[in-house]
Amino acid sequence: MAKAKALAQEQHYNFFHSVEQSFDKAAQFTKWEKGILEQIKACNAVYRIKFPVRVGNSIDVIEAYRVQHSHHKLPCKGGIRFSDEVNQDEVMALAALMTYKCAIVNVPFGGAKGGIKINPRNYTPFQLENITRRYTAELVKKNFIGPGIDVPAPDYGTGEREMSWILDTYMSLRPGEIDGYGCVTGKPVSQGGVRGRTEATGLGVFYGLRELCNVKEDMKRLGLEPGIEGKKVVVQGMGNVGYHAAKYFHEAGAKVICLIEWDGAIFNPKGLNPDAVLKHRKETGSIVGFPDAKSLKKNTDGLELECDILIPAALxxxxxxxxxxxxxxxxIGEAANGPLTPEADEVLAKKGVIVVPDMFLNAGGVTVSYFEWLKNLSHVRYGRLGKRFDENMNIHILGQIEELTGKKVSEKERKFIAHGADEVDLVYSGLEETMHTALHEVREKFMEHKKIRDMRTAAYVCAIDKVGAAYEQLGIFP
Structure with a gap:
């Protein structure tokens, strides 16, 4: 009995232990002494809450968490997930990954994460609103939310709706706070959200993998041609992240040969159209049975297909x-959080597979959340001040060139050249720059240390060095 209990406990704490294993593996390649490494690794604050909510004729006691992993930079940043699988270990692990993720992509936040242990399918929208608002009130009580303290965002099981409830609750409890809209990101655009946030993580996955595929040396080592076009892609998960990643790869000319969901997987060697698959799922409730595609016996069989790029975007x-x-x-592009175990990393490294780690690759969401937070603090929409000026200037320059050359451009080209950047253009541009820069920083670290065998370790080294430098500059360690 005791042995079974110990085994269950060991399995329960597996995810955070996996993060610690990856951290320790990378720490040996850094200059920091043991004490600083222990501080970087530790979760600074763990808030576990239980509160009652009336559900129908009964009262449910809801279990929830908010973990602030690091205070080396403030505010802390991280999503809130609604899942009956939520536990303290998982939230701590995800908060730690947020710290390292923000450091790698040069977003000035400490890592945090939140979770409410419920299955949202079991509750009505009214009941979910009550739970979300009560959770937010509990965070306000303990100073675990605020534009300069801790800024939540959507995660598994949550979206714009839940973020708008959080915002409204916060503003009602903090009336007159001028930067209050920055207390949460992932909001609807009408409530201070930013255009491009919905597709940000999936688009970031695409930008990061596209840049990797343009590195000739790496592609040569894998026996592949540079570029995205024609590459065979498998995507696990057709949620927000997986769908958008598949969509952008499909539009760029890749062949999305397999899509995997919890209830099945579909395969077509000629490629699948993610939009058509999504439409089929909305009509039937499942991707299984999609026309012109073969259904696999087990959904996990899709992970083992012959392909160029595998994107796990589920759990x-x-x-x-x-x-x-x-x-x-x-x-393998890790669009989900922690889709590979440390043991899998070792096996794949020996096989020569390039694993692009989650802590870099799925940072598109937090990057665009950062842009939204800045928008809320500046109180002005991106592009509002410069868009019209840029358009007028571009038209004037084009007119002068046409007059000097005696040639006219087509109407289509005229519209393209004259176009001034709107909010979504600037968000996409900032995200693309962020993913490109971070990929090459991680890759350079990987090439610099001959004993580093995988990109995950290189990414951790990058993160540890940046967080360690921040602590050093704060003068916390004499």
């Missing part, structure tokens, strides 16, 4: 010691 630990030897992908 953690889907690739492990048991199935890692069967993985045939040459590149």
């Amino acid at each position: 953690e630990n889907v690739i492990h010691a048991g199935n890692a030897p069967k993985i045939k992908a040459k590149i």
Whole structure:
């Protein structure tokens, strides 16, 4: 009995332990002494809450968490997930990953994460609103939310609706706070959200992998041609992240040969159209049975297909010691949080697979959340001040060139050249720059240390160095 209990406890704490293992593996390649490394690794604050909410004729006691992993920079930043799988270990692990993720992509936040242990499908919208508002009130009580303290965002099981409830509750409890709209990101555009936030994580996955595929040396080592066009892609998860990643790869000319969901997987070697699959799922409730596609016996069989790029965009630990030897992908892009175990990392590194780690690759969401937070603090929409000026200037320059050359451009080209950047253009541009810069920083670290065998370790080294430098500059360690 005691042995079974110990085993269950060990499994329960597996995710955070996996993050610590990856951290320790990378720490040996940094200059920081043990004490500083322990401080970087530790979760600074863990808030566990239980509160009652009336559901129908009964009262449910709701279990919830907010973890602030690091205070080396403020505010802390991280999503809130609604799932009956939420536990303290998972939230701590995700908060730690947020710290490292923000450091890698040069977003000035400490890492945080929140979770409410419920299955949102079991509650009505009215009941979910009550739970969300009560959770927010509890965070306000303990000073665990605020534009300069801790800024939540959507995660698994939450979206714009829940963020608008959080905002409204916060503003009612903090009336007159001029920067109050910056207390949460992922809001509807009408409530201070930013255009481009919905697709940000999936688009960031695309930008990061596209840049990797343009590195000739890496592609040559894998036996692939540079570029995205024609590459065979498998995507696990058709949620917001997986769908947008698949959509952008499809539009760029890649072949999305397999899409995997919890209830099945579909395969077509000629490629699938993610928009058509999504439409089929909305009509039937499942991706299974999609015309012109073969349904696989087990959904996990899709992970083991022959392909160039595998994108796990569902939950953690889907690739492990048991199935890692069967993985045939040459590149794995971790769109989900922690989809590979440390044991799988070791197996895949020996096989020469390039694993682009989650802590860099799925940072598109927090990057665009940063842009939204800045928008809320500046109280002005991106592009509002300069868009019209840029358009007028571009038209004037084009007119002068046409007059000097005696040639006219087509109407289509005229519209393209004259176009001034709007909010979504600037958000996409900032995200693309962020993903490109971060990829090459991680890659350079990987090339610099000959003993580093995988990009995850290189990414952790980058993150540890940046967080360590921040602590050093704060003068916390004499």
